[in-house]
Amino acid sequence: MALIESVVPGAAQEPVAGMFQEIEQVLGRVPGGMQLYAVSPELLAQQWQVAGYYARHPRLSLALTAAIRLLVSQDNDCDYCIDFNAALLIERCGWTPEQVAASGHDVAAAPLAAREKALLRLVLQTVNARQAATRDNLEGLKQLGWSEADILDAVALGARNVAVDIIFNTFQVEPDL
Numbered sequence: 437m438a439l440i441e442s443v444v445p446g447a448a449q450e451p452v453a454g455m456f457q458e459i460e461q462v463l464g465r466v467p468g469g470m471q472l473y474a475v476s477p478e479l480l481a482q483q484w485q486v487a488g489y490y491a492r493h494p495r496l497s498l499a500l501t502a503a504i505r506l507l508v509s510q511d512n513d514c515d516y517c518i519d520f521n522a523a524l525l526i527e528r529c530g531w532t533p534e535q536v537a538a539s540g541h542d543v544a545a546a547p548l549a550a551r552e553k554a555l556l557r558l559v560l561q562t563v564n565a566r567q568a569a570t571r572d573n574l575e576g577l578k579q580l581g582w583s584e585a586d587i588l589d590a591v592a593l594g595a596r597n598v599a600v601d602i603i604f605n606t607f608q609v610e611p612d613l
């Protein structure tokens with residue numbers, strides 16, 4: 437149980453109840469992390485908006501965004517996000533548990549296109565290793581077809597996930613899959 441009393445779907449009042457309904461329509465349930473965010477309805481709205489932005493991203497695939505979150509969360513020891521994104525990769529992207537595990541040890545093992553692995557490596561370099569990108573890094577990604585907006589979006593996703601990991605670890609949100 438989280439240290440902060442989360443808002444459970446059956447007890448939610450507006451505007452949280454409406455957001456929970458949307459979340460359940462998309463995800464099939466309201467994950468514990470969203471229930472924690474519901475303690476602050478404005479933060480829940482922001483988190484849901486960001487999740488929707490990445491879910492509909494025209495160029496960053498679901499597998500790439502889930503892999504970014506998974507590998508960032510592994511570095512931050514956030515069991516909730518590790519389990520959530522591993523399940524997403526397995527259930528919605530068709531990865532095997534072995535592929536998920538191997539990807540956590542070596543990005544090259546991830547069943548992603550080479551250009552996605554290159555972008556994933558940059559995110560991990562900048563977010564987990566806290567190493568600045570270089571002009572050569574960015575030019576290499578552009579040559580693979582990524583736009584500057586794509587690169588920014590991917591790094592921002594990784595950086596945002598660090599904040600989520602901190603919040604979930606601070607308030608001890610337990611995996612709920």
